[in-house]
Amino acid sequence: MTKPNTHYKELKDSYLFFGIAQKVNAYLEKNPGKRVLRLGIGDVTLPLCPAVIDALHKAVDDQSKKESFHGYMPECGDPALRECVHRYYAERGIALEKDEVFVSSGASDELGDILDLFDKDNTVLIMEPAYPAYVDANVIAGHRILHLPADKENGFLPMPDKAHKADLIYICSPNNPTGAVFSREQLKKWVDFAKEHETVILFDAAYEAFIEDETLPHSIFEIEGAKDCAIEICSLSKTAGFTGTRCGYTVIPKALERGGMNFNAMWVRNRTTKTNGVSYIIQRGAAAVFTPEGQRQIHENIRLYKENAAELMKVLDALGIWYCGGKNAPYIWMKCPDGMGSWEFFDFLLEKLQIVGTPGEGFGSCGEGFFRFSTFGNPDDTKEAARRLYEAFKK
Numbered sequence: 042m043t044k045p046n047t048h049y050k051e052l053k054d055s056y057l058f059f060g061i062a063q064k065v066n067a068y069l070e071k072n073p074g075k076r077v078l079r080l081g082i083g084d085v086t087l088p089l090c091p092a093v094i095d096a097l098h099k100a101v102d103d104q105s106k107k108e109s110f111h112g113y114m115p116e117c118g119d120p121a122l123r124e125c126v127h128r129y130y131a132e133r134g135i136a137l138e139k140d141e142v143f144v145s146s147g148a149s150d151e152l153g154d155i156l157d158l159f160d161k162d163n164t165v166l167i168m169e170p171a172y173p174a175y176v177d178a179n180v181i182a183g184h185r186i187l188h189l190p191a192d193k194e195n196g197f198l199p200m201p202d203k204a205h206k207a208d209l210i211y212i213c214s215p216n217n218p219t220g221a222v223f224s225r226e227q228l229k230k231w232v233d234f235a236k237e238h239e240t241v242i243l244f245d246a247a248y249e250a251f252i253e254d255e256t257l258p259h260s261i262f263e264i265e266g267a268k269d270c271a272i273e274i275c276s277l278s279k280t281a282g283f284t285g286t287r288c289g290y291t292v293i294p295k296a297l298e299r300g301g302m303n304f305n306a307m308w309v310r311n312r313t314t315k316t317n318g319v320s321y322i323i324q325r326g327a328a329a330v331f332t333p334e335g336q337r338q339i340h341e342n343i344r345l346y347k348e349n350a351a352e353l354m355k356v357l358d359a360l361g362i363w364y365c366g367g368k369n370a371p372y373i374w375m376k377c378p379d380g381m382g383s384w385e386f387f388d389f390l391l392e393k394l395q396i397v398g399t400p401g402e403g404f405g406s407c408g409e410g411f412f413r414f415s416t417f418g419n420p421d422d423t424k425e426a427a428r429r430l431y432e433a434f435k436k
């Protein structure tokens with residue numbers, strides 16, 4: 042008999058954002074015509090920037106001519122795009138080899154796929170609240186999970202402790218969902234801890250482009266010693282609006298080895314077996330993100346999302362509601378008002394104010410009592426949501 046992966050039984054009934062979308066659809070079916078303001082899933086609303094669109098059009102035309110047509114792409118990425126990412130790191134003082142950069146179809150895909158590199162018999166440390174795909178992907182992979190709760194007292198930035206006996210550590214900074222960002226000194230402590238315990242850090246840098254405080258690190262590889270204990274996974278989804286276009290990159294330094302095995306070489310072996318690469322057209326569009334024009338344009342979009350953040354923060358400040366994030370990250374993590382539970386607040390917002398956000402409990406039990414707003418929404422919706430919030434909670 043075929044044996045199914047019984048770890049699926051250990052998962053919650055539905056994935057967080059899928060479950061929320063179903064709740065919102067059910068609400069709209071019962072209340073047709075209501076204007077629901079969507080600040081839930083972190084999905085971008087601004088279109089791709091002109092530099093990317095031009096490159097995509099040109100790449101489509103390339104595929105129409107025999108001389109410029111591309112079939113299979115190199116499995117680990119188009120060398121031209123790998124070079125762009127390599128330069129992007131070099132500009133920040135991080136020296137990589139070009140084949141330490143792998144092109145991917147996005148961070149969420151990669152965060153699950155990368156687990157192929159690790160034995161089932163590993164314990165994974167996940168700081169919570171956490172992006173729910175970390176937990177789900179590790180449950181499916183059959184790993185043991187050590188949940189490390191963060192809280193308001195440690196600024197949602199937990200630090201290592203001898204008791205954390207894990208073989209893999211997830212770090213997301215700027216953090217989804219809390220928007221908190223580790224300082225260089227704090228990340229150095231995690232790197233030292235990983236080296237001491239021969240652990241590998243999976244560093245999710247999907248939100249690095251939102252950092253505005255110049256003292257904060259964008260990459261784990263800004264930290265001395267990280268190259269032999271970390272893998273960095275990044276995405277153009279939030280940086281450049283690629284949620285529906287799909288492209289990202291992963292850095293696996295050649296110095297990273299455990300048990301006599303080299304993770305960079307293993308990932309080459311994995312990718313050449315399991316993928317035929319990201320499409321030529323998409324990789325051409327992604328390369329345009331790294332041109333000076335592309336960088337200017339994506340940062341203009343990021344600036345517009347930050348205006349959304351400012352609208353929400355202004356109202357939370359006026360209401361005296363505690364929150365973090367918003368400044369160096371596209372998420373605002375707030376305390377639910379009036380002692381409400383996070384799903385209670387979700388229902389209140391949906392039913393009374395027609396605002397969709399994400400309940401903190403969905404990111405782990407220590408998120409209970411907190412709530413996340415995405416700042417990727419439409420500006421008019423965000424302003425209106427801020428207004429409705431203010432009216433509902435002003436004293």
Ligand code: MLT
Nearest residue numbers: 081082083084149172217
């Ligand atoms: C989120 O809302 O946490 C993200 O959009 C999810 C994702 O990037 O897949």
